């Protein structure tokens with residue numbers, strides 16, 4: 525049986541914890557496929573109990589697991605703590621320790637939710653279904669040298685270095701090509717090759733790799749144009765691959781197209797298991813404990829885990845369809861602004877009925 529390190533965390537993480545358990549049980553009952561949820565402390569709750577946002581035992585258990593499933597950390601109670609005693613410190617350390625270099629962000633908007641998008645309904649009348657892959661371990665965020673230096677004349681200069689190795693680009697891009705093969709066989713690589721050497725290397729590596737994927741239609745786009753096209757016509761994209769900083773910005777831009785953070789899942793994967801699954805949203809303190817949190821991001825994250833870590837694309841697909849069917853009924857949590865607003869538990873139960 526697969527072992528999942530289960531880190532519900534803070535705020536609505538506690539509301540959504542029950543949803544994950546319900547789905548686990550239903551999947552076992554319906555498909556005879558089971559995974560064990562090993563609940564572990566992280567974030568604010570772990571600071572309160574152990575004085576550490578990522579207790580050593582939590583990390584040790586995560587590394588021994590087949591997958592890590594986290595909901596959200598943080599809250600006002602810990603906002604004034606020193607940096608190393610803040611909930612996010614635990615999450616950042618976890619991501620780094622698992623060495624997950626590819627962040628996968630599906631941007632999915634149901635055709636029943638087009639009223640939520642910041643775009644005109646006509647632009648997204650069929651909904652949205654694109655995936656952004658962001659490289660997570662190199663680029664401007666990690667390149668050396670970095671720092672703020674004082675020059676001989678007393679003025680200061682600040683330096684960050686954008687650096688990419690062909691090895692990283694290649695293993696990252698390969699995930700994009702493989703994903704494209706499983707979807708519409710269309711891949712867009714986003715860079716700034718007219719200005720940056722990093723991007724020229726990026727393009728060269730991606731072009732070379734594309735020879736092994738003759739069926740995939742590959743396009744290159746400069747990042748400024750990609751940002752523009754994302755607003756004009758997001759449905760022209762299927763799978764997008766891009767480096768760390770560009771991916772950070774483009775994935776937040778794409779989230780606005782969907783209109784509620786409660787809809788967006790993510791997966792972060794690396795060379796070795798375990799991979800990390802988490803909804804994109806945070807702990808939403810203002811709605812925590814009120815049975816108001818939208819469970820869709822969590823349900824879609826379970827689907828990603830089934831697909832990418834447990835090779836159960838069939839169950840993942842059924843889960844996504846059950847959510848779609850439920851939305852078609854005109855019901856949803858408050859953030860979805862549907863005809864009928866229902867609570868977290870009630871919505872989750874409707875999805876389970878439709879599974």
Ligand code: NAI
Nearest residue numbers: 595596597598599785786805806807808809811817818859
């Ligand atoms: P947030 O994602 O928690 O909330 C932003 C807005 O979206 C709020 O209006 C919230 O009510 C709404 N929202 C979020 N998830 C929702 C859901 N499932 N259903 C319905 N509405 C939802 O981001 P915010 O407010 O910036 O941060 C709150 C806390 O969460 C902070 O302590 C922050 O550090 C932490 N955080 C944690 C993250 C993580 O664990 N990965 C990511 C982002 C923030």
Ligand code: MG
Nearest residue numbers: 772773775776
């Ligand atoms: Mg961001």
